[in-house]
Amino acid sequence: MALGFTLTYLSLIVLIPLGALIVHSSSIGSAEFLRLALDPRTVSALSISFGSAVIAALINAVFGLLLAWVLVRYRFPGRRLVDAMIDLPFALPTAVAGIALSTLYAPQEWLGPYLELVGLKVAFTPLGIVVALVFIGLPFVVRTVQPVLTDLDRELEEAAATLGAGRLQTTLRVILPPLVPALLTGFALALARAIGEYGSVIFIAGNIPFVSEIAPLLIVIRLEEFNYAGATVIATVMLAISFTMLLIINVIQAWSRRRFGYGG
């Protein structure tokens, strides 16, 4: 009975609605679908979404690893507070993050003037999209790397040191390799989330077509124009990208379980 209810609820809320999207997009016809999918503005929006998501996920992989390292290995005042606040991007509504980031980085406001001194314009440029996506994706990397780092066997590092390895050599060749699957998973999760992100981006992006217009925003614009076919095509392409990402994450985790004995 519980299973029947689970399947019914899952179908009604998730599967049938997503199915409706697929059915709707297949009713468009393949020639028309291709024409809409290859529309320059659509292609540009998709590549801006994907490109900024990749850059943001890379930044998060580097700084997320560093934050996880610092939180696990070092003791400093405020460590527990920082540790708890890493999850803020999960808990803070995206619209709130969006207006806060865009105010923080706007030209006349908080950090804007200082950034302009070094020639950086963040708010209302493609760089702003990356900033918002870094905010959104950070916890994914920290929270996947952190538990693995905590469980890492310190004796391996001692062994490396007794065998004459320097600290840098130990870090690169003993500590980093087992972290790679977790890092990849965190990267992929942050990337997957960033590609579809909407709320935190639209306030800071400037939303100029072909420059800083993300794919989810173009879906909203098409819907407001009652261009359902246009919206459906972008959504279908994005859904395909998401499912590919999901598949990649599962492959990384399966590989990591075989290779390192944990799920990433």
Added chain:
Amino acid sequence: MAVDALQSSAATTHAVTGETIAVRVVLIVIALTFFGLFVFLPLVVVFLEAFQTGLQGFIGAITDPDALSAIRLTLIVAAVSVSANLVFGVAAAWAIAKFEFRGKSFLVTLVDLPFSVSPVIAGLVYVLLFGAQGYFGPWLKGHGIAIIFALPGIALATIFVTFPFVARELIPLMQEQGSGDEEAALSLGASGFKTFLFVTLPNVKWALLYGVLLCNARAMGEFGAVAVVSGKIRGQTNTMPLQVEILYNEYAFTAAFAVASLLALLALVTLALKTLLEWRFGDEIAAANGH
């Protein structure tokens, strides 16, 4: 003070497996600067901007009739979607953990599916189903039922995006616990429902609370999915995040940040409770360390 803390920890850790004090300080400073710029400062901005015109302005902004109506709608939507997903989460975890059937791992993947879908797409699918030009649009219109641009649509979209929260906390925990306790209760003559109420539920109560907490935070803060289905009618179909957007786009910055600060406060309370649960009941929350 900072140096003391660093040194005392250097003494307790293995000397050969640590970095020099200089390296530590540099790494900590870089990490905290990054954290400050991307996570901490945005939060500070929200509260300082909210009180830009003082307490009076803040109170005026959050007691505005449209803001109050947005708060009311957000609370209703959160209550509906959290309860719906709570019931589903418990049922799904129960079915997956206590019974054997084919395709179980596929079902677990499907439960997580909404996390991989852009919130805007979550809204779009309901527009395609229930919108004026949607599959059920004409029928709904004929019967005078409004789903899109009304409360049911907002609730549905919110249920979609918060779908996995409770289930994903419970599934690993209940799988780990197995069904030994339930079998004992059943063999002693308890009914199925009684077993569930007095054996299963107490075993998972903290994980359940944890899931509800995260589910609620997301439900109250959802923006993309709700923006697509709500129609943004002031005082009627505006939730708090949508009200923030409208005020901000009208350059009513202080008012926008005042409403936003309520949501930020909710996020902070959620984080505090979540951290508390992880500290006190970490063992009883299976996924405490991972999302």
